[in-house]
Amino acid sequence: MIDLSRTRAELLAEIDAPKLPGDRLSGLTDLRAASVNAHVRVCGRGRDELFPLLKIALSERFAAVPRLQIIRDLLLPLRNVLGNAYKHGNGCDPTKVISVEIVLTAKGALIAVTDEGGGFDIALTFRRFQGQESYFANHGVGFRNLHRAISMVSYENGGRTVLLCFRPSVQNHDRVLNSHALRKVLGAEWIQKRLSEVPEFGKDGTRIESCRVYPARGCAGDDCGNRYVLRLAGRNGRPAETRILTGRLHPTEAAAASDFEAATKLHDARISIKLHIPRPVALLAGEPRLVLYDFDPWMNLCEFFTHHGRIKTLRRIATRVGLALAKLHCSQVGLRGAELDFVGEELQTMVVRSENYLQTLPCGPDLVNRFHVAAQRIESQAASDRQRILSPIHGALGWDCIHYGVDGRFYLYRFETCRWSDPGLDLGGFAADLLCFTLASYNEEAYRICLDAFLGEYNSQAAHPMDKDDLLPYIALALVERLRRAEASAKADAGQLLAALNAVLTVRPSVADQTSTAATNST
Numbered sequence: 041m042i043d044l045s046r047t048r049a050e051l052l053a054e055i056d057a058p059k060l061p062g063d064r065l066s067g068l069t070d071l072r073a074a075s076v077n078a079h080v081r082v083c084g085r086g087r088d089e090l091f092p093l094l095k096i097a098l099s100e101r102f103a104a105v106p107r108l109q110i111i112r113d114l115l116l117p118l119r120n121v122l123g124n125a126y127k128h129g130n131g132c133d134p135t136k137v138i139s140v141e142i143v144l145t146a147k148g149a150l151i152a153v154t155d156e157g158g159g160f161d162i163a164l165t166f167r168r169f170q171g172q173e174s175y176f177a178n179h180g181v182g183f184r185n186l187h188r189a190i191s192m193v194s195y196e197n198g199g200r201t202v203l204l205c206f207r208p209s210v211q212n213h214d215r216v217l218n219s220h221a222l223r224k225v226l227g228a229e230w231i232q233k234r235l236s237e238v239p240e241f242g243k244d245g246t247r248i249e250s251c252r253v254y255p256a257r258g259c260a261g262d263d264c265g266n267r268y269v270l271r272l273a274g275r276n277g278r279p280a281e282t283r284i285l286t287g288r289l290h291p292t293e294a295a296a297a298s299d300f301e302a303a304t305k306l307h308d309a310r311i312s313i314k315l316h317i318p319r320p321v322a323l324l325a326g327e328p329r330l331v332l333y334d335f336d337p338w339m340n341l342c343e344f345f346t347h348h349g350r351i352k353t354l355r356r357i358a359t360r361v362g363l364a365l366a367k368l369h370c371s372q373v374g375l376r377g378a379e380l381d382f383v384g385e386e387l388q389t390m391v392v393r394s395e396n397y398l399q400t401l402p403c404g405p406d407l408v409n410r411f412h413v414a415a416q417r418i419e420s421q422a423a424s425d426r427q428r429i430l431s432p433i434h435g436a437l438g439w440d441c442i443h444y445g446v447d448g449r450f451y452l453y454r455f456e457t458c459r460w461s462d463p464g465l466d467l468g469g470f471a472a473d474l475l476c477f478t479l480a481s482y483n484e485e486a487y488r489i490c491l492d493a494f495l496g497e498y499n500s501q502a503a504h505p506m507d508k509d510d511l512l513p514y515i516a517l518a519l520v521e522r523l524r525r526a527e528a529s530a531k532a533d534a535g536q537l538l539a540a541l542n543a544v545l546t547v548r549p550s551v552a553d554q555t556s557t558a559a560t561n562s563t
Contacts, residue, residue, distance in 0.1 A: 042187045044166060046194040048152070051205040054192070055148040068097040068142075069252040069269055075101075078144040083137050087122035090140060092284055092336050092446045094118060096254045096267050101144060103258025105208040108346060110260045111339065113189045114149075114206045116347055120185045121153045121202045129155025129200060148207040159198030210259075225327050226289070228253045231268055234324040235332075247273040249280065264337045264443065264453070265289065284336045285321060288454075293328045295456045298376070300331045302458035305373050315364030315442070316451050335451060337443035344444045345477060351486050354478070358494040360450065361442065361470060366501035369431040369463040376459040383430065383461050384419070391415040394520040401523075403538065410545040411520070414513035418464070421510055431504075433461050437469035438522070439477070467506055468514025470494065472522065475515065475540045484543070516544050 052058060057077070065073055065080045072078055074097075084090040095115055102110055122138065130136035136156040143150045169183050186193045192205040224230060232251035235241050241248055254267040265288040272281050290296040300320050307317040318335035339347070345354055395415070398408045434441065435457030443451045471491060478487035491508070499505035519541040526533045 041189065041191075042166060042183070042193045044163060044194055046192055046203070046205075048150070048194075048196060048203055051150050051192060051194065051203055052143065054205060054207060055143070055145045055150055057143050057145045057147075057150065060143060068093055069250070069271075073097055073101065073144065077146070078142075080142045080144070082140050082142075084140075085134050085137065086126040087119065088447065090138060091119050091122055093269065093282065094122075094140065095338060095446065096269065096284070096336075098149070099260045099262070100254050101149070102206075102208055102210075103260050104210045106210070106259045107262070108343065109190075109209065111343060111347060113191045113208075114204075115338075116185050117189045117191060117193065117204055118151060118153075121204060125153055125155035125157075125202070128160070129157035131157060148205065151204045151206070152201055153204070154197065154201040157200060159200045162195045162199040226253070226266070226330070230326070231324075232270075234326060235268075235270070235322070237325070238322045240321070241270075241272070245273075249273050262337060262340070263440070265333075267336065268332070283334075286318075286333045286335060286337065288331045288333070289327075290329045290331065290456065296323065296329045296331050298458070299454070299456040302375055302455035303331075303333070305375065306368075306452075306455065306458070309371060309373050311371050311373070312364040312367045314360040314450070316449050318451050318453065336446045337451060337453065338446050339444045341439035341442040341444070341450075342473065342477060345481075349481055351482065351489065354486070355490050355493045357450070358474065358490045359497040362494040362497035363501055364452070365434075365437075365463070365466055365470070366498045369433065369466070370501065370503050371432055373432045375432050387418055387462060390517060390521070391418065394517060394524075397524050398520060401538075407542060407545065411516055411541075414516045414545060417510070418513045418517070421464075430460050431463040433459065433463055433466045434469075435459050435461065435465065437466040438518075439470070439473040463502075463504075464506065464511065464514040465518075467495075467498065467511055468516075468518040471511060471515045472518035472540070475519075475544065476536055479540055479543065480536060512544055512547055516541060519544065 049058075052060075060079050063079075065078050068080055068082060070078075070080075073080060082090065082093075095118075098114060098118075099110065102114070122140075125138045126132060130138065138156075139154045141152040141154075165183075169187070191207070192203075194203045194205075195201065196203060228251040231253060232248050235251070236248050240246075248270055250271040252269040254269065256263065256266050265286050268285040268287060270283040270285065272283060288296075288299065290299060300323050303317060303320045307319050311317070318333040321332040321334050324330055324332070341357070345357075395408060395412060398411055434452065434455070436454065441452060441454045443453050445451055471494065474490055474494070475487055478484075478490065495506060495508055495511070519537055523534060523537045523541070526537060
């Protein structure tokens with residue numbers, strides 16, 4: 041929250057740093073920034089230059105802090121502060137510098153962001169914000185995010201410096217950091233050597249000066265994979281640059297090969313500008329299970345909506361995904377093929393597995409019977425519409441496969457299950473997570489609004505539109521699949537998933553659909 045009465049000295053004392061630690065570290069990639077008391081200062085020209093590395097380094101430092109807390113109370117406020125420093129403080133002038141000074145202790149962090157602008161009347165602006173008066177030039181998101189965070193925020197230097205004091209609820213996080221060691225084959229030295237053999241990192245005099253590995257671990261990890269921060273020597277007189285790659289370590293070589301192949305084909309096809317495909321960089325010799333991507337995701341779609349959860353935003357992104365899926369399903373990308381009979385067998389296997397699983401739950405026979413009736417509709421639709429059943433699909437679509445990158449773009453991720461199959465599986469996966477989120481955060485009306493927007497945009501471009509009634513059994517199938525995965529690790533989610541499944545199976549098909557089904561049965 042914003043409290044203009046707080047001073048730098050007071051905030052330093054709150055994190056047990058009445059005096060700054062000794063010598064400043066050379067940069068955030070210094071290994072000591074992950075665990076010991078540290079004092080770091082970095083400079084850059086804007087948010088896009090500074091935030092990616094700050095996000096990675098702070099997530100590693102506070103690996104034991106719950107992810108939603110670190111997003112809400114540290115990363116979102118910091119990103120807003122950096123954006124305001126560039127846009128309002130420096131007036132989008134690329135010649136001006138933003139300075140970020142960070143003090144790290146076992147109790148938390150104090151981050152001071154200073155721009156080179158003329159400052160502003162912070163007291164007057166804050167009073168207008170509190171009085172709900174007009175106080176901003178754009179959308180005023182920065183102030184709202186700063187004030188709703190638990191972290192303490194203050195200003196100094198005539199408004200040119202923002203102080204952000206983060207005190208996590210979890211302490212002694214250094215034990216988490218020190219308990220994880222990378223295998224040598226995935227360490228910085230090995231990665232640097234292997235990447236130097238990749239053509240794009242060795243042509244035209246390019247040279248990798250250093251590599252820092254940020255493992256995906258702890259509560260604050262985003263479950264996207266390790267980050268590899270590369271420092272590339274300047275070529276042709278250009279200054280050095282920093283590149284960040286994301287790496288997925290698959291359980292098998294076959295899964296990695298499928299992921300890399302499908303992602304390469306989808307990226308090259310440039311199917312949609314609404315939902316980007318990250319560029320695969322390499323499969324490295326020596327560890328064929330590792331796939332490297334040239335992108336840096338920040339939040340998955342569920343996390344994004346948790347912090348930007350207005351219905352208007354939810355509806356807008358739903359239409360974006362609907363259009364992107366229509367483009368994917370209409371494309372002729374050469375993914376793994378499947379015969380019609382095989383797809384039918386695949387769906388039947390999923391249905392039987394889901395029914396058997398539901399019978400193990402204390403939900404009673406009624407839910408199982410209703411699911412059985414819904415599943416029969418999938419098989420009936422597949423038999424009557426054999427053209428629609430074969431399209432290029434993602435194959436395991438959920439909100440954890442759609443990510444918001446540090447560049448402000450949305451990305452589709454995780455491609456090892458991409459194949460030609462029934463597009464209803466993709467649509468049902470997205471709609472299942474939409475239902476769970478809206479029921480938990482809003483209401484059924486919000487779900488209907490967003491689902492209509494999603495399907496409306498999809499059907500406007502799809503070769504074979506999907507009726508809302510026809511989608512219901514696919515949503516039920518996706519929910520049961522999520523229940524199976526969540527049972528062992530997230531019992532709190534299981535109740536939410538069961539409630540969503542019950543809601544889906546309670547919805548009755550439209551009159552037109554019932555008439556059509558009756559006619560089919562009589563035939």
